[in-house]
Amino acid sequence: MRGLSWQIGLRYSMDRSGNQLVSFLSRLSMLGLILGVALLVVVLSVMNGFDQEMRSRILSLVPHITFQPWQQDRGDWQTLKAEVEQHPSVTAAAPFLQGNVMLIKGNAVEPSLLLGIDAAAERKVSRVGDFVDLGLLEGNREGLVLGDALAKKLGVEVGENISLGIPQSSDSNDVRFAKLPVLATVATGTELDQQLLLSSLETAARLLPSGQTLSLRVSIDDVFNAPRVAWELASVHGQDYIIRDWSQQFGNMYHAIQMSRKLVVIMLLAVVAVAIFNVVSTLVMVVNDKSADIAILRSQGASQGDILRIFLVYGAVIAGVGALAGGVLGVLLALGIGDIVAAIENALDMKLLQSDVYPINYLPSALRWGDIASVCGTAYVMSLVATLYPAWRASRMPPAEALRHG
Structure with a gap:
């Protein structure tokens, strides 16, 4: 049955x-x-x-951890780089300069953050090189690399010149203007396309206010250990540097x-x-x-x-x-x-x-x-x-x- x-x-x-x-x-x-x-x-x-x-x-396009000196006239980035790379979780470190700029093209104006990088070192700490030829920024070449969405907002094409307004001091109205060609655009398919603005270290040093000190972008073997690694590094270098990890920007x-x-x-x-x-x-x-x-x-x-x-x-x-x-x-x-x-x-x-x-x-x-x-x-x-x-x-x-x- x-x-x-x-x-x-x-x-x-x-x-x-x-x-x-x-x-x-x-x-x-x-x-x-x-x-x-x-x-x-x-x-x-x-x-x-x-x-x-x-x-x-x-998380492969942004720095896992960043070091920025508390005071612009302090910090020896070569020594810091050597010390940071001694940490067992750190895989690479690269210098950078950054500063606020205003991008101007005709009637279009967009605020942005200029990031000056060393192309060879940047390839070791991020995957930006998978989406654009960073060799364009080597050899002290003058020019900018823009995020694709940012370039569309401004209506600028590769090869065209774009104007930059660079504040020279936070407590004055002194603004320096420069005009640079757009060497390439980056289309990563992420929100970074809305804000990415790259130049060589030499170009950034020339445009940004004098007295800027090079900072460090650090990559680690496990991105989700960044808060712990940042805390360990801050216990050693926190007195001289502001140390942030990716979770403070993208954690939410x-x-x-x-x-x-x-x-x-x-x-x-x-x-x-x-x-x-x-x-x-x-x-x-x-x-x-x-x-x-x-x-x-x-x-x-x-x-x-x-x-x-x-x-x-x-x-x-x-x-x-x-x-x-x-x-x-x-x-x-x-x-x-x-x-x-x-x-x-x-x-x-x-x-x-x-x-x-x-x-x-x-x-x-x-x-x-x-x-x-x-x-x-x-x-x-x-x-x-x-x-x-x-x-x-x-x-x-x-x-x-x-x-x-x-």
């Missing part, structure tokens, strides 16, 4: 010749479960993509991504829960629809356990198909979500993700099979547990009452 219970349960789950309303609701509840699981997989993949891009792209954004991931998962689990409630209501209707069959089986010697197994098999099939199909659909959508969003942007001729609002201007996706297995497994177990009540109710139905209502 146990084998027969499995056969009957599978037959009920595949039979579409009975009550059309019950069959329609059964398919509808399964569709709801499929969509709920698929959406959860897609959203988790997108959130994982944001997390991955934050780690591999944004990273934690916001993590918080958004948790909130979205909770909301979509609620969607899956609603779909599972639909499965329960469908099974209750199936039990009522099959009451005559239940009475006949009981009169032929089927036990309460046999009836319980029949409807548990029925619910397990719906749960299994819904979770599996939802997982497959979610994987397919997650793999193509970037292309889908790009196609929508092209069709609507608009940018859905702007780097001045979001950390990146495209929709990333990173599939993690552990997440997919967890989502599908959780949906399946929740659905299976939800079938216990309708199956128990069917097993407790008296044969005489079932025949009277059937």
